[in-house]
Amino acid sequence: MNKTNSQPQKKRTLYTCIYALIIGLVILACAIIIATISTQRGKTNQEVGGSEDLVEVSGSSYVVPMFGATVCKDYSSTKLQFNNSLKQWEIHKAVDFLVGEDANVAAIHNGTVSKVYKNHLEGTVIVIAHSNGLESIYKSLSENVKVKVGDVVSAGQLIGTASDSMAEEQAMGAHLHLEIHLNGDPVDPNNYLSLGNK
Ligand SMILES: [Zn+2]
Known part of the structure; x- marks a missing residue:
């Protein structure tokens, strides 16, 4: 009598275990898929900026010029x-750093503002000369820049805001086009800034 009663009980317990296992596996699969998608998004749409991105290159400090770009x-x-x-x-x-209109742009390194100019193709431009043969060039800025030629600036100091003033890249919308030149030749900004996209 006891034996016949315990059989359906055992079956129910077995089914419950199987259901729990299936639900567990489904949750695990979902977690893996979500983790994979967010990793992929991180790779293609990397947010940059912030003080934690300060990089030391040969004893000098460089900062990413925009926050959350x-x-x-x-x-x-x-x-x-x-x-x-x-x-x-x-x-x-x-x-190119994509951001909202009027987002702040900071100097990447200590230096002296050597040029501030505006033309149709490049928009409003600031050039900062650094001590080690480097120049940082910020294009597509808004007209109301925060510095003038001769100003001494430090890494992370606000110099202007981003806009879509650069006709050569206007389709991109408000953004910063950053070039770094070493002894007059363009070099890869990724060598100086922690952009996390390589
Ligand atoms: Zn560009």
Whole structure:
């Protein structure tokens, strides 16, 4: 009598265990999929900026010039990249940071402002000369820049805000086009800034 009663009980327990196992596996699979998707998004749409991104290069400190921006076009000295504004392929020896209109732009390194100018193709531009043969060049800025030629600036200091003033890259919207030149030649900003996209 006892034996016949305990059989359905055992079966119920077995089914409960199987259901629990299946639910557990489904939850695990969902977690893996979500983790994979967020990792992929992180790779293609990397947020940059912030004091934690301070990088030491040969004893000098460099900071990412924008907070919470995404790198929308990276530096390459060899790969052709399509320019949606000019509708042509080009070599882009700069890094473009995509942000909202009027987002703050900071100096990447201590230096002296050597040029502030504006033209149709590049928009409003600030050039900062650094002590080690480096120049940082900030294009597509808003007109109301925060510095003038001769100003001494420190790494992380606010120098202006981003806009879509650069006709060459206007299709990108408000962004910062950052070039770094070493002894007059463009070099990869990724060598100086922790952009996390390489
Ligand atoms: Zn650019």
